[in-house]
Amino acid sequence: MSGRIRAAGAVVLRERNGSHEVLLVHRQAYDDWTLPKGKAIPDELRPATAVREVREETGVLIELGMRLKSIKYRVGKGSLKTVDYWRASPVAQYFHPPDREVDETRWVDVEEARTLLTYDDEFPLVAEALGLPATTPLLLVRHGKAMLRKHWSGNDQSRRLAGRGRRQAVELIPLLEAYGVSRLVSSPAVRCFETLEPYRDYKGLQTETIDLLTEEEGTRDPDGVVACVKRLAASLGQPTALCGHRPVLPAMHQGLGLKPRPMVVSEVTVIHRDRKGKNVGVEVHKPTA
Incomplete structure (x- = not known):
């Protein structure tokens, strides 16, 4: 029997020399580059999931801005996974050694993000976040x-x-x-x-x-x-x-x-x-x- 999986993540943006950089992660198990995200734990509100997962995967502590579009797709034996995203800004960064889930984190410019992101549905989130005002x-x-x-x-x-x-x-x-x-x-x-x-x-x-x-x-x-x-x-x-x-x-x-x-x-x-x-x-x- 298929179920529903809820997850959350963020498009984390920072400014460098007048332009934006985006935080990406590399997952060695899938050999992919993606936005930081992860599954919610029981009774966890999704904004808290987004902050926790970004911190756990990258060592970056964030604050959320505006909500972005969600992404839905099927995983495993047909379970529907929904990932909610927010625009976010870094407020601190802590050392995060490579682990079995994420072996590399990287700040990249927008064009590199377009090229590097493995999944076609993720760069539109970056573009959406870039189009939103500071709030x-x-x-x-x-x-x-x-x-x-x-x-x-x-x-x-x-x-x-x-x-x-x-x-x-x-x-x-x-x-x-x-x-x-x-x-x-x-x-x-x-x-x-x-x-x-x-x-x-x-x-x-x-x-x-x-x-x-x-x-x-x-x-x-x-x-x-x-x-x-x-x-x-x-x-x-x-x-x-x-x-x-x-x-x-x-x-x-x-x-x-x-x-x-x-x-x-x-x-x-x-x-x-x-x-x-x-x-x-x-x-x-x-x-x-």
Whole structure:
């Protein structure tokens, strides 16, 4: 019986002397040159897979930009393999000795990539990545699963995450890291604060809080929320995660120039904004926890 295989990778670009170079890998088992990629592990979100696989195959730590097209093909006994790709930039490079899977990594210029890549469906991804603008991501996060109101005796703003919500918060660590999030903004409600807390502690960051984003304030003044989030997006200078509540999310969507839509607990919408502040790409990532 055939199954489905999910994998992810990246077109990693760097600038050298005014032109781009692309990161490729050589796999000795297949004697091919390809973009770095690999299979997802159970319950791993695909952006995290892309970052992990590039690091494991090349020693290069990356941050993701915009999503690219996916590639699908049959492997083995007819299993359908889907590989999701992102445009990415290197942020660090560590020594990676040759191993049984990848025996050589190489930065090449675009024309050499065109010649060297073994598979015809991979160079179009390089061309797609080169045609995309530089962007800064803003990640809109709905807080994780909270304890039920009927089981909470304190005031609602102090209501905490349930066990599932705490697991979801931990799951956010590799997702936020994949986009290089370095600024955290949240409602001061405990369930929002706790959703970002594991990533905050992992990265040694501070969480900025905005009272207007609480459920109580935000539902009373949705226009104020729209204006507040617009200002935040307009001043976006670094990858940012913004955490809020279900009743306030429609106004937050509007402030980000998006059509309001439902989000499940701990769901993340990634908005890619270009240097002019225009939304040029949107992704949605739902939790597995």
